[in-house]
Amino acid sequence: MYRYQEIIRLHHTDAAGVVFFSNLFVIAHNAYESFLESCLSLNKILSEGSYILPIVHAEADYSLPLTLSDNITVELSLGRIGNASFELEYVIKNDNMQIAAQVKTVHAVQLKGCSEKKPFPEPLKNALEKL
Amino acid sequence: MYRYQEIIRLHHTDAAGVVFFSNLFVIAHNAYESFLESCLSLNKILSEGSYILPIVHAEADYSLPLTLSDNITVELSLGRIGNASFELEYVIKNDNMQIAAQVKTVHAVQLKGCSEKKPFPEPLKNALEKL
């Protein structure tokens, strides 16, 4: 499990006074990027690598609203891992470590410029399995 | 069914060259707001009304990437409607009217300042059932 923290900023909120729902997907993705950086360079994979990891599914369940200045924790763990895809699960907790939302993203593993699915690059598979 | 159109702008895209996944939730919500405005004032519900409609679940399946200047169409329809919640379904089509993504949001119906679920306000129920 990988732990990531972020503070809710004004730009995350909307006129209803709480975090706009889509911003929890943004924050979950920040946690994923932070995790990748901790093992290998996402930048490298994206800019030089031959692989892309497009998101093919995303979902979230919202249980508690988050508000300005909340110091949230994202607990990222690996869900199912297939031949050419993997699932990431994110538990998002508020200041009091209560679950505010649960997010899931499903990523395909593809060769760049080609919609064919591909077996995992080893460094990525190793990194994910450490989660 | 309610039809909404929007053009993909630079700020929707990311360094991978396509729309960042969370922005399709933003665009789906734009379609929902546009629909509500077409029957009753969302602004009124939010600012004066006694009801709030928090999103308790959201999900998306992505099938085709969207890119800068794509003129997309969102087809919004009503999914299940319960006693104190409703589901909205959004089919997002690209320039060529191919399905690029399918989004679902689930909304609870609550009295403001109170987490108790509540029966639907009539004008909202009527509006949804026209979808």
Next chain:
Amino acid sequence: MYRYQEIIRLHHTDAAGVVFFSNLFVIAHNAYESFLESCLSLNKILSEGSYILPIVHAEADYSLPLTLSDNITVELSLGRIGNASFELEYVIKNDNMQIAAQVKTVHAVQLKGCSEKKPFPEPLKNALEKL
């Protein structure tokens, strides 16, 4: 002068109940993209063309807050045009056509992959001078 319209959506607003200041730069840029599309393909310039038009300066003066569902008008006009740069001016008006903000962006004209400034490509210059 080029006229562009957009409706303020929930995601533009923040917990203070009004549009978050940086989103008027987003909306101004939407107006600029819409203008470019009306004469030539921005997509083409970005993806195939040899030119890029990076923003080197941006500024905004805010006079009235904008709120959810405001139907705003952006009036885009050309400011100074130099040898290798141009200024765009945006007057942003609210529902009642009162000025809510004035935005300016300054764009450099550069060859891709090269920080040298370059004379204007003709189709762009012609398009701007029609503003």
Next chain:
Amino acid sequence: MYRYQEIIRLHHTDAAGVVFFSNLFVIAHNAYESFLESCLSLNKILSEGSYILPIVHAEADYSLPLTLSDNITVELSLGRIGNASFELEYVIKNDNMQIAAQVKTVHAVQLKGCSEKKPFPEPLKNALEKL
């Protein structure tokens, strides 16, 4: 001077491969919120306090592009401070501590629900003068 750090994430970038210009205003505001939190609760001022601090002007000069995974530093300092307004200046540096952008925001000091300008609340003035 207050120092703030943030890492460039995918959602900050656009299809041109670099940070979308308006996102540096978002990041500058994050630095400002982080600073306020370090001395007094921004949340409190916004939600309970009688004061609001609307941005009346914002500007940025961009000198170097920022890209995915850049670990940037924002150096926040106080510019001019008036009777009922103050200026904040942000120097944004890239991974190599080169200046990538300089941002300025001007904030009015107002009583909530009233567009009249007001003398500074003491805790805010004290906090700003420590910058």
